[in-house]
Amino acid sequence: MHQPVTDNPFVIMIINMVIVFAVLIVIWGLIELTHQLDPTKKKADPPAAEPARPAAAPASAPKASASTGMSAETVAVIAAAVSACGYSAEQIHAIRPAEQPAWRTYARTSGMRTAR
Incomplete structure (x- = not known):
């Protein structure tokens, strides 16, 4: 008859955690391999020698x-x-506030229902 190797719950916990983390590491490795072999990934452009231009002046903002x-x-x-x-x-x-008539209507109707 087959007898268990151990009845110690801590040993069983350690064995199970090692198995779970080993599987997670294998999945992580497969994901990294997929990222490196991805044919649809855009090729990195060589870094530009020209420094980045300064941000637009606030004067160019719409009035x-x-x-x-x-x-x-x-x-x-x-x-x-x-x-x-x-x-x-x-x-x-254009810069204008978004119209939300449903919110305005809801606020009006809920204000009428509220007892003061």
Whole structure:
């Protein structure tokens, strides 16, 4: 009859943890191998010798209109954030608040239902 090698739960735990981590390391190795053999990966461009050009001046940001009520600082911050995402200041056509009529309607109806 077959007898267990050990009844010690700590030895069994160590054996199981070694097996789990060995499998994880093998999977990690396969993922790394797949990343190196990937034919669809873009080739790295050689580093450019030219230093990066400075960011666009805030003066090139779109001007705030009187109808939006935004200050020039707010417009400059929004333009800088959009430029940081990779767009140029010339690609910004308009800065206006997003209309959310459903939210406004919900706020009005919930305000009417609330007892004060």
